[in-house]
Amino acid sequence: MSTAWSWYVIVLIAINIGGCVWLLWWTARRRPGDPAPTETSHVWDGDITEYNKPLPRWWINLFYITIVFSIGYLAWYPGLGSFAGYGGWSSQLEHEREKEKQDARLEETFSVYAGQPLPALAADPDAMRLGRSIFANTCATCHGSTAQGATGYPDLTDDVWHWGGEPEQVLATVLDGREGVMPPWEKVLTGMGGDQAMTAIVAYTRSLSQPPGGDYFAARGKPLYEGLCVACHGADGTGNEALGAPDLTDDYWLYGGSSEALFASIGEGRHGIMPAHRELLGETRARLVAAYVWSLSNPAPAAAAAGTAQ
Structure with missing residues (x-):
């Protein structure tokens, strides 16, 4: 945000807060010659009278407290133009903290699969469920939900692999990407x-x-x-x-x-x-999705590995 826009926002906020304070003060005070609260001269049907009673003082004070709170809030959080706030809060930092927490939970979930060879993962139903979920979230945009690709995007369910279809070659493709x-x-x-x-x-x-x-x-x-x-x-x-x-x-x-x-x-x-997915997914999640992709074109070896594991 430029300095000019920052000052524009600050002045606009100051005018609004000052206007609220003035409006409360101006409307709460009674002036000489004002009619009594029961004397507004607005009467309907002979006995229905409109009163003009002021708000209770405690209610007005709550409004003032709210204004003071808003000033403190704007000073603590970044609400005044480009002013960062005394609390040092930012949405980016909040996102990073939350991401670190969720990444730690994910690492705990995926840690049991770290370093396992792709055929072994392909034989594990739980690993394949995770791999399929990662594929749906990360890879289906290009390769389709069925992994059969489209023009310009390879079919991952056949036996054609331009960069090699061995497990480690598939893993290398997912981790570090390819450029043809x-x-x-x-x-x-x-x-x-x-x-x-x-x-x-x-x-x-x-x-x-x-x-x-x-x-x-x-x-x-x-x-x-x-x-x-x-x-x-x-x-x-x-x-x-x-x-x-x-x-x-x-x-x-x-x-x-x-x-x-x-x-x-x-x-x-x-x-x-x-694209390379090492940084996006991490090695273990990339290994899981690579195992899922490898199993699509190698169902027999995956089933044999599953039988051996049992």
Whole structure:
């Protein structure tokens, strides 16, 4: 808050409090010539008279006490513009204290799961209930309540993992996040192969998962692919988990498998970000939600681990 606005608020408060004091004083005092409380001359139906009796002194004093209290309240709490108040209270400090209390309670609840491997957590029904709840509160916004994702957001219930689907890889993804960058290649490709270069490389990319046999554009796209794409996706198109480069030989397309979607992915590039949740959730809660996510695509190992645990 600027100094000008701060003084505006302070002056406005002072005027209001002063106005209340003056109004009480002015209306409570009787003046010479005022009619008696029973002589207002307002009479109805011959015997109903309106009186003008003043408030009892104790009642008026309560109003004054309320005003004094309000002044003390504004001095103790930050109610006068940018003045912080003598009590040092702030909503931020109040929030931090409450957060510390609730975090301590959560730590106590989650402490029994600290450091446990994901398969062991996936075999624990109580851990999975907690993991599902954390997922619903934190992850469902992007991946959906069923974890099946959407265009641009991975399906967590299948066996396709661009960054690896082993338990520790899934945990690393949740804790520290991932950032996948597909650079735009349209200008580079046009310079290498002319106006039909984009058509050719899209045809070849599609042929890796749907070999058409004898496709003219796919044949033209192969050398373009080998010149630009093998560094990330590999010579055979199976991708690279270390880079998050997807496997192009399956039928899963994160951003859509239509020709329009492939033209956009290759020509304009993609930039996918999975935020890090280490600071937001802490390691134990991240471990619980990672175990839940891992169990969605590995139901059999999770069930086997549960049977072994029993």
